[in-house]
Amino acid sequence: MTDLVKDFRSAELLNELRERLRGMKFKKEIKIMEVCGTHTMQIHRFGIHQMLPEGVKLISGPGCPVCVTPNEYIDFAVELARAGYTVATFGDMIRVPGSYSSLEKVRAEGGDVRVVYSPMDSYELAKESGKPVVFLAIGFETTAPSIAATILRAEAEGVKNFYVLPGGKLVPPALRALSADPQLRISGYLLPGHVSVILGRKDYLFLKDLGIPGVISGFEPADILQSIILLLGLIKEGKAEVVNNYPRAVREKGNPKAKGMMWEVFREGDSKWRGLDLIPKSGLFLRRKYMGRDGFKVFDISPPEVRENPACRCGDVLKGLINPPECPLFRRVCTPENPIGPCMVSSEGSCSAWYKFG
Numbered sequence: 481m482t483d484l485v486k487d488f489r490s491a492e493l494l495n496e497l498r499e500r501l502r503g504m505k506f507k508k509e510i511k512i513m514e515v516c517g518t519h520t521m522q523i524h525r526f527g528i529h530q531m532l533p534e535g536v537k538l539i540s541g542p543g544c545p546v547c548v549t550p551n552e553y554i555d556f557a558v559e560l561a562r563a564g565y566t567v568a569t570f571g572d573m574i575r576v577p578g579s580y581s582s583l584e585k586v587r588a589e590g591g592d593v594r595v596v597y598s599p600m601d602s603y604e605l606a607k608e609s610g611k612p613v614v615f616l617a618i619g620f621e622t623t624a625p626s627i628a629a630t631i632l633r634a635e636a637e638g639v640k641n642f643y644v645l646p647g648g649k650l651v652p653p654a655l656r657a658l659s660a661d662p663q664l665r666i667s668g669y670l671l672p673g674h675v676s677v678i679l680g681r682k683d684y685l686f687l688k689d690l691g692i693p694g695v696i697s698g699f700e701p702a703d704i705l706q707s708i709i710l711l712l713g714l715i716k717e718g719k720a721e722v723v724n725n726y727p728r729a730v731r732e733k734g735n736p737k738a739k740g741m742m743w744e745v746f747r748e749g750d751s752k753w754r755g756l757d758l759i760p761k762s763g764l765f766l767r768r769k770y771m772g773r774d775g776f777k778v779f780d781i782s783p784p785e786v787r788e789n790p791a792c793r794c795g796d797v798l799k800g801l802i803n804p805p806e807c808p809l810f811r812r813v814c815t816p817e818n819p820i821g822p823c824m825v826s827s828e829g830s831c832s833a834w835y836k837f838g
């Protein structure tokens with residue numbers, strides 16, 4: 481395995497892995513869920529979903545942070561911008577439609593919506609402008625430590641006008657919820673690389689008790705092919721093991737310093753995910769000490785009643801119940817230029833991956 485990882489970009493290795501995968505045989509249907517939006521993109525970019533042996537299906541999971549953020553969160557951010565506050569966010573988020581509008585539309589109407597590349601950029605904006613700046617704190621364990629670091633810096637420097645809208649999500653509770661869903665019957669997980677850098681292999685060991693194997697994978701085509709082969713091997717042998725197939729980046733206990741910073745600022749709580757509804761202990765909320773920076777608590781905003789677009793099947797896509805082309809709007813009405821749901825907006829969204837790469 482180590483030799484293969486060293487040579488992960490060689491064409492010879494890719495061919496070898498492809499042949500090994502093609503040669504595998506299964507008597508029953510196998511469903512593998514890839515839990516990371518970047519994996520979804522890579523799988524479609526390199527046509528890996530078309531290299532699978534008969535009976536093996538890859539389904540996309542809720543691994544795109546923008547996609548799983550529910551409408552009520554977007555509606556609150558839209559109303560904040562309408563009320564004249566500066567809203568700072570990562571790029572994908574501004575085009576996501578909420579119940580009635582999007583941040584992009586509010587910006588076109590004159591709202592102060594800024595695209596930033598890091599939470600620290602939004603903090604610098606707050607320092608420079610002296611006005612209230614609200615950062616949309618969405619994302620998984622990957623982004624939470626840098627958001628926490630920014631809040632700690634604001635505290636240390638006594639900058640009072642920097643706020644966040646807590647919307648972070650935790651991957652392991654979502655895996656528990658998906659594993660318990662009788663509609664899905666997942667055979668194994670291709671586990672996310674970036675999130676695992678923070679979490680480490682140890683944080684997935686609960687999968688053993690659920691009887692479902694998982695393999696942590698990198699993002700090169702060879703990483704993904706090899707991880708799928710390993711996972712199929714575990715499924716075939718009935719072994720519910722958790723394998724770290726991304727040892728060049730992921731450690732057994734992850735990154736304890738980043739985790740420590742995250743838990744210093746955030747606490748876990750029940751959280752609503754688009755498509756998966758309320759998942760116990762799956763959200764990141766500010767601890768009492770930092771409550772004065774929570775935009776939900778500080779600003780008196782009353783968004784209109786939440787509305788879902790009944791035609792958009794994004795929720796079913798995120799849960800792995802359908803593939804994007806099964807949505808009647810896919811490609812006909814919903815395109816990256818005219819996205820109806822978040823799964824078509826985000827660069828990590830499944831609908832966007834299927835649209836771009838087929």
Ligand code: SF4
Nearest residue numbers: 793794807814821831
């Ligand atoms: S294709 Fe568009 S409308 Fe259909 S599920 Fe995806 S984002 Fe929603």
